Amino acid sequence: MRLDESVTEPISIDIWSDIACPWCYIGKRNLEKGLDAVAGDDDAPQVNITFHSFELSPDTPVDFHGDEVDFLAGHKGMPRAQVEQMLSHVTGVAAEAGLEYRFDLLQHTNTVKAHELLHHAKANDLQHEMEERLMSAYFTEGKHVGRIDDLVDLAVEVGLDADETRQALESSVHLSAVRQDQAQARAYGIQGVPFFVIDGQYGISGAQPPAAFENVLRDLWSKRGESERESAAV
Template sequence: MSQPITIDIWSDIACPWCYIGKRNLEAGLAATASDEDAPQVDITFHSFELSPDTPVDFDGDEIDFLAGHKGMPREQVTQMLDNVTAVAAKAGLEYRFDLLKHTNTVKAHELLHHAKAAGLQHEMEERLMSAYFTEGKHVGRVDDLVELAVEVGLDAESTRAALESETHLPAVRQDQAQAQAYGIQGVPFFVLNGQYGISGAQPADTFTNVLRDLWAKRDGAGAGETAEAEEAATV
């Protein structure tokens, strides 16, 4: 049996486009599921902090943060959030920026590595993003993160111990170093088979087409075919 296509995703759970990109990838995969020879994939999430200097308890809402962090007029920030909310809705997500609690995400990234070790990374990624963007839950404090971890099946005691001791912080930093080595400056960023990059929350069709192309050429692709796949995947 052929090896699955590896998809390494650099993202931040506090990145609205990352959640949209995740949904679009899932839709792209769903579109290939009925193929006679459906692509097989192995997905891994990697840490990327968009705003590592953010305090755990930010005093203000998302408009306050973006207006202060990016120096944008509040009216422009509001328009930008309305736009991303509309795009999210098309992906089946109901963003609630009015409830969102902006926070530092390094502990959430540590939790994702803890969940990965238990085979629950995908479930934890989904739970964190849903909690942050649609439910207004705090995802920066240990107590709140432990509660979310238990919801996906992780042990509360071992999760708390891992977060308080920063067991997985080196893995977070390693992900960030790899992102820097790849030249990744924004997320989401998808690396397929360690060679082909897809930047941003691309439409589901983009993922469908790239996955089918790479899967069809997985065995004995010539140099020309490989170059063609790279061109198709780098967007």
């Protein structure tokens, strides 16, 4: 997540995700592992990461009465046994990524205010910290991430001002930015998340393993270096 200090422009990584998407947190962690792996290269790829809003279940109430099994079984029409098996599988995959999912504590909620908060954090150069805090709060700590009071508390933890954050959330000043992200997702044809757009031209769908990100980043960075050397020789 370092900004390039040389002439070479950083590789842009735009990530569409929902903080209530279990695969998005796994994908985020796998990307970070991929970045760590290439950081030791002699000519390490430099990147600039931006998170974008995607709501998986925009019709979800802020206060959903029931647990994650209830939500998926009732709201999505899935058999409870199938839901429990699916959550067990996701929990195992998350553990491999170093994440301890607690679906028994998770409080399902509407995420639009969380997305507004991420845009507020972005305006204050704290988007990455806020993304991590929201996902951790939701999946591993069982915290509520749909109510303004709870979101303000989490925002303060990453360094945002409480009063400014509350004003931003109560006024919905960043809602238009959330909608713009969603419109761009539709324009790209994104139907599921996480979805990674690399340099505006390569799309990676799903929680791919760290090696997938390593390969793409090294390939792009190598080609960029070759292009610049050719331009310099002209």
